[in-house]
Amino acid sequence: MSTRTFRITVRGAFDGLTSEQHAELVARAPEHDMLRAEFTAEGHLTYDIAARPFFTFRFLESGEKEEDILDAGARAELAAEAWLAERGYGFKNITSQSQDLSLAPLGKRGRRAAAAALSTG
Template sequence: MATQHTYRVIVRGKWDGLTAGSREKLLAEVDEHGLAQMQFTPEGSLAYDTALHSFSYRYVIVSDAADGEEMAAALAEDKAETALRAAGLGYRDLRSTATDMDTMKINRKSR
């Protein structure tokens, strides 16, 4: 069995072709998607502001370590695309960054 690693992935994109109804819905829910609500979750955490220019999703992805950060990023982008399509929201320019939490070095302050 392959070793599983946990990745934190941030998927960023820009809103595109939002309808008046979509813009209205996003603006009505903007307080639920601000900086204070950003967290990494398996379901994804959507963040954006009232300018409705760009957005980000934060995901926790668990996948085979051999597949690396590239696969984790691709899985997160796929989840983001699925969520955006299901909500009927237009987007473009998706890009992502992934961090392998199992290989991250933690620098502890010495006493």
């Protein structure tokens, strides 16, 4: 059985932040900039709190069956909530979207690489 890679995006909004928490998030914003967004096992947080109260966590998980994506999504939501709760940040409207990369359509470059692998194999 092959390993599947899942990308999970967890979105939500900060809620009820104190002025100190808001200032802390503004100060740490450069390390959570959208231009640095990546999918990681521990989850990568991005936000632009100066513009709007929304945040996004990006998680990278794996599983062996297609159904494993459901558990991966639930774990990602719990991990995002735990990260926020540990820091005392209020939040609301947590949602997630999961993608099984083994089912994702290949782009032009991916199709060329797959065709080349077939012709040499």
